[in-house]
Amino acid sequence: MTGDRVRWTNGVRRRSLLNPVYAAALLFHPAWIPPALDPSIDTLRRVRTIAGLLTCFGVHVALADFSIPSPLSKINNVVLILLTVHPVTVGVMLLVWRKRGHQVRTLRVPVLRGFILLASYVGALLILIQLTIASPESETSPGAEMIHIGVALWLFCFVIVASLAVIKNLFGSAAIHPSLPALLATIITWLAALLDLNTDEVVLGVVLVLSGPVTVTAVAVLELSRLRRHHGIELLTHPGAPPQPGQPRPGGGADFQPFWFAVPVTRPLFAEDGSPNPVAQLTPGTWYLAVEQRCEGLVAQTQDGHRGVLRDSSDIERG
Incomplete structure (x- = not known):
């Protein structure tokens, strides 16, 4: 990590x-x-x-x-x-x-x-x-x-x-x-x-x-x-650990497995329709659920149910 x-x-x-x-x-x-x-x-x-x-x-x-x-x-x-x-x-x-x-x-x-x-x-x-x-x-x-x-x-x-x-x-x-x-x-x-x-x-x-x-x-x-x-979480398949080299990586769709993550610094969560205004702020010390991977970023869900796109997913910690 x-x-x-x-x-x-x-x-x-x-x-x-x-x-x-x-x-x-x-x-x-x-x-x-x-x-x-x-x-x-x-x-x-x-x-x-x-x-x-x-x-x-x-x-x-x-x-x-x-x-x-x-x-x-x-x-x-x-x-x-x-x-x-x-x-x-x-x-x-x-x-x-x-x-x-x-x-x-x-x-x-x-x-x-x-x-x-x-x-x-x-x-x-x-x-x-x-x-x-x-x-x-x-x-x-x-x-x-x-x-x-x-x-x-x-x-x-x-x-x-x-x-x-x-x-x-x-x-x-x-x-x-x-x-x-x-x-x-x-x-x-x-x-x-x-x-x-x-x-x-x-x-x-x-x-x-x-x-x-x-x-x-x-x-x-x-x-x-x-x-x-x-x-979509099964016991024999780990949702948070990335696959080894040569294995298909999560990229959205049926292959993507949801996982919990935390951000190292406060980062904005943008609307899924692409609007420039943030819908929420992700803060360190709180777990968020990644539900989908898109080309524009990681679709995340907050604990109060808000969804949006995290455009900067660098250095996140997987739970």
Whole structure:
């Protein structure tokens, strides 16, 4: 990628980081994650998030499994699944896209950012586990004990908000491919559910545990179907990575695949009829959708639905 890249945040005040809710939202829902391609996909992702939460916590509520060792073991399982599934799935899809003739080197920035999100989340979980297991020694002063409890509570709130964010955006995987969050959610949910099947309540356990991944899978299929039918995006074909030398390049028509992009500096978006007056201004730090390539420029759509021609597409960053 060339040009200035979208920052992790659009600005932050140091005092705001003392708020665990704000800090978690800032870190785990950064500005570089592109928004959903349309409101329906965003709704499907919200439903998938709720189904994922039910998979994580519904079984423990229904089976009254509130003992400390059990939640800690579940967190350990989650850490193991995340550290395995996310890198392996992303690596396999990169190999698939490369084999199908796409240059995956342009994806190194969103892939690296996703790994940073994954490492940050896993690190927060592990620190929370240590603070939960460890307790201040009897000789510890009341002040130190209060600090220990305060840090643990801050981190607990931080992890809860972070979990809500990563369950929806799956570590910013939409910046790699719009279909990747649905795939990751399905795999992670099924693996987590299968690890929860070791319960004495066999029939109840199977119903409760498997209802979550079945729902997540159904929502993921709808999400992938809408991406394919309404936006021409398929999982096996990467919409943002340019083809390798010798492969046909996007040039409009049926061969063009929509992709998200950001501009390095403010640039005007002109009307499609060729009039000289701009219809909008594209600003850095915001994602826009490229829907067509024409001889006069790149046809782009803003997040509020305005369309126009970006005549200067040099140094844009693909999402």
